Amino acid sequence: MGQAFDPPDGGDIESVELKAALEERYLAYALSTIMHRALPDARDGLKPVHRRILFAMRLLKLDPASAFKKCARIVGDVIGKYHPHGDTAAYDALVRMAQDFSQRYPLVDGQGNFGNIDGDNPAAQRYTEARMTEVARLLLEGLDDDSVDFRPNYDGQEEEPIVLPAAFPNLLANGSQGIAVGMATSIPPHNAAELCDAALYLISHPAATSEQLCKLCVQGPDFPTGGILIDGADAIAEAYRTGRGAFRVRARWAKEDLGRGTWNIVVTEIPYGVPKARLIEKLAELLQERKLPLLADIRDESAEDVRVVLEPRSRSVDPVILMESLFRLTELEARIPLNMNVLVGGLVPRVIGLAEALREWLDHRRVVLQRRSRHRLGQIERRLEILGGLLIVYLDLDEVIRIIREEDEPKSALMARFELTELQANAILDTRLRSLRKLEEMELKRELDALTKEKEGIEELLGSEPAQWKSITGQIRAVKKTFGPETKLGRRRTTLENPPDTAGIDFTAAMVEREPITVIVSNKGWVRALKGHVADLSTVTFKGDDGLKLGFPSETTAKVLVLASNGKVFTLDASKLPGGRGFGDPIRLMVDFDDGTEIVAALPYQPGAKLLIAGSDGRGFLAPADALVANTRKGKGIIGLDAPAQAILLVPGTGDHVAVCSADRLLLVFPVSELPELVRGKGVRLQRCRQSTLADAYVFNLAEGLPWRDSGGQSRLANAALLEKWMGHRAEAGTLMTRSFPKFERFGR
Template sequence: MGQPFDPPSGSDGIESVELKSALEERYLAYALSTIMNRALPDARDGLKPVHRRILYGMRLLRLDPNTAFKKCAKIVGDVMGDFHPHGDQAIYDALVRLSQDFAQRYPLVDGQGNFGNIDGDGPAAYRYTEARLTEVARLLLDGIDEDTVDFRPSYNGEKDEPIVLPAAFPNLLANGSQGIAVGMATSIPPHNAAELCDAALYLIGHRDATSAQLLTFVKGPDFPTGGILIDSAESIAEAYRTGRGGFRVRARWAKEDTGRGTWNIVVTEIPYGIPKARLIEKLAELLQEKKLPLLADVRDESAEDVRVVLEPRSRSVDPVILMESVFRLTELEARIPLNMNVLVGGLVPRVIGLAEALREWLDHRRVVLQRRSRHRLAQIERRLEILGGLLIVYLDLDEVIRIIREEDEPKPSLMKRFELTELQANAILDTRLRSLRKLEEMELKRELDTLTKEKDGLEELLGSEKMQWSDITKQIRAVKKAFGPETKLGARRTTLENPPDTAGIDFTSAMVEREPITVIVSAKGWIRALKGHVADLSGVAFKGDDALNISFLSETTAKILVLASNGKVFTLEAAKLPGGRGFGDPIRLMVDFDDGAEIVAALPYQPGGKLLIAGSDGRGFLAPADALVANTRKGKGIMGLDEPAQAMLLVPAGGGDHVAVCSADRLLLVFPLSEMPELSRGKGVRLQRCRQSTLTDAHVFTLAEGLPWRDSAGQERLANAALLEKWMGHRAEAGTLMTRSFPKFERFGK
């Protein structure tokens, strides 16, 4: 970036600035504005500026919980004109969200009219809807007129707005918050207010309590839409300790019998923040694409409550497996993030844990109590001063009346005659004649005694930290009683449960419709799956000079094991293979092949089976098929090889008792399968001694049934035990040359 140039002469008012510094300065200002005044909530009242302004604006309109509703257009107009100079739609959207009982655990606005629904439909225009504050909002605003919080001028300087609300309710955690700022975001799920009150009460008595200790009271998030939390206690504790993490929430469902052995699944609660219409749409889409073979139909029978009906394909379907397959593919199981990034003290954005979040709220409540007490003390002292003057006057009423009647300036005369302050003199002059009776004097003395006692109590409260926390404890207990577990609003909706044990369930078959396929692998490593079991592959076309290499019959629910020449085994899902209309896709795009590696074998995976794996140098071993399955694109390194040997064979080894191996120079060896070791990985042992040649084929078979093989014309042949006598031997021998007993031998197997 070059140096700023001097402005040309005669260009008055034009200033040259360096672009880099100008961009940095302006973007920093924008970022700070977004963080401080838009996206992040204050740790003390849990509100963003727009929500705080809406609540305060509604307070000024006297929209208390027991008053009549007013049009939202009036509320939005007043808030925009006095406090929030942004779009009316942005203000109305925030107002609507504060009223939605499926978005807010404890709604702050009581709405009348169409305020949207859980399906994701929008609200009516603000000229049609009406609103007022709820009891929770009243608690947040309680004491705002008693100098409990600081105010600042609004954007045009005409009015004052609160910097933070008094917040007699733990709103930050109870209602949660979401927001995206510049370079940071916040995501706080809602919690149960009664549990938060219990944790706060414990924190008052144990100032240094940790988040882990507070989890005795706070079980986890409590979403307005209910659901089931399935995270482990350890992960929940870690999330609350650090302020970062996430929660897995599942829909609540039950099996409903429909008679004659038939049944349906009924979903009554869905994860927080997921529009129901989008859920139904996704389920219908998966049904159409045949990705949920256990599910026959889905219906939305919801009225005011959620009721989504899932109809199984047949009565023999296991409901747990059905639901687990649905959870894996849809938002009926969702992850709710936790990122407690808040403005600590209203100034510093920081990620805090559960204990610190509650501590911030409690410290704020103590400040509010102190300021409220001082405000009340000032009022009492002012009133006591006035009462002192009035009681002096009652001692000589005739003289007071004379001064007022005869003096041109009665106030200075009264102040001089009775040694009054200006405040006392003004109060005397403002007193009505009807108040000068004897009964009024007794009332004044009673009021003086009452206020004096209250003043002493407030002074004692302000001087004692213990008494302050005792007072706050009473306030929190009152909140807990109002929103306790026995109340409709306060009862916990989200339950904590362990998910069912699904370790032994094959979900691939549950989520894919079982259909027969024929898998084809070309010489250049392209793979595809033809529908059905195709015996004649002569009509299958290949790209350019490519040709058929491997083909076998399988099913869409199967896994395919692919052996590479470097000894690695890769796993492909048959359901994800490209169809047979085109030429397929290169296997290299599906897995991470090493440079120079080639595909040498492929076959369907049989759970619990055994496979014979061998290299060109004649070494090999038996391997459990389960040990070869890889869950990642990188595959599994199964066979160790010495240069220049390459992996050559991967053949089934289940049910046989002998092994036939053949080298490139047509030497055949048959030996008992029991002579081979079983390994999960390694170099293996020598199967056949290949001095100047390489191993080309191997087959595991039952000697009594004979050795199947094919000639170059594709004819199936069988070598019985008597014929094979000549080639019988032991592992690691060189074998015997194939004579006329194996004319035009091509390969083993049918």
């Protein structure tokens, strides 16, 4: 047994409440994740890891025109000097910056295997090489001119920039995705030329709103993989105003004519962020599961460009319906979220709109301009001071040479003799003898004049806000020219289009292979679908003491309406009914039946048709079939009932007369025109059932006769002359069935 020890007494132990300690530590972790890992800075659009990669590449002199260096060298410098995390994380970030299908304007020019749009992994960092692109050079432009603040790195041995000068609108142009603690960011890429136009408009109209910028400049996201944006202008403007929303992007496709009436669909662009291999795998799975009846085959014929070939089931297939069905089921249509949650001022995480995001960038560019101008002004003043001392020397060269040759402390003597500063004296002492010619004096005077003029210009710039904005305007126009719509990189890739009008298309039917079936419902409420139209149902087996309640022919594309005894109508998709190999499934598993209710009728739904619905109390009405279709498991309450009455029948309402029969064999036939058409309600009295209940009803054409069946299952027909005896009006009691209806069982064939 080990011996328990009390903690030692002393001043090194401090009691801390666990809740307070956890809150403090978790808050520190959350702030670290938000500020130093997951959220981009609104000014340069970069997270720390990307900023450190670019800074390390700059120190390695990996400019766009220089030779490539191994990525392992870059990653080593990044994690060794600035980013004390795993090399995999740094290399993954570097790879993404080089992928032209991930970044709209890549910041890294990669050489080697950097992955592909299929989702394949890049080669190891020891095999790949990289250097910066022109966009990265613009982000770093002016870093040596004291344009931004630096801070010590993690071990205090080096310094790194807090933010980059960012002469390119990188936040919106390349976008950003990240998950922090309690917040996330998702900014899709945009077109740089449009962003430059919006920034220029914002300079000339400082009060411009995000809606105005959308209307005049920024059409919407511009994804590196292209695609078609199908959102409306109002939805896009609202997303940019609030900084939150989503964009629906579809693949770009075209119908390719193969001659003789045959054709294929060719997909040339897929939505942003969707790996092509995964997309095709999903399509193949759906095809194998027979969930894409309009599609026969799919082939990936991609090389450098995307080319996915979709082969239709037949030439009669409508290509629009085929593609719309694929958009609904696959990632050929994707939803790209917008959540412009960024670090404003490098410190505060906030969701901002389009106008504020551009304003943050423009304000940063003005600060950079001012700092670079002051830095240049300091350089000019230092040089002017030196020039002033040198020109003094040329007035009395002999005296200067004498002092240097004879004096023990020539610097002090020069400063005393010519009233020079220490800087000027050092510059004179450092001057080479070959510079003491007449021509050099003229050069110094020209340089003095030029620098004096430049100094006046910079002082004027620093003293005038309009002049500063004019200078920034010139810089932005230069960026727009470099990445304009006429350039290969700057041309807009994602177009805006309205989706085709599919309001009249029944996609449920289009998505199911059309086959004949026979729907079987048992007495205990079990349902199944036999293949084909089965005329003889006597051989159908049931579970235990269950038996056949009803059966009818239908198709896999149809809907089935089921009437429950409580007056509710439920809708089943015939394509989702269990097959006929087993005993089927209880309908209760498919819809939400109330306790104590049972199925009383079922029939296939026919659009535009009318149905007769009635209860045991003899009340009923005609209802449009379209109004009976329920989109949820709860069904629709159609006929109102007073206890103990129950709903008993739902039959087609096509015909000019109605035959009703009570349980005590009273028959009544009346014109269907006497029945009202309702969407729901208690209805009207079909037959007066005083001591009995309604047993059956049927709608038929009098000229064709009334079909009925006897107890032996024999089909019979009562013609108009025979029915004359039972003709009457709605709500009458009717007349007893005589020998004209021997062994009557029910109406219908």
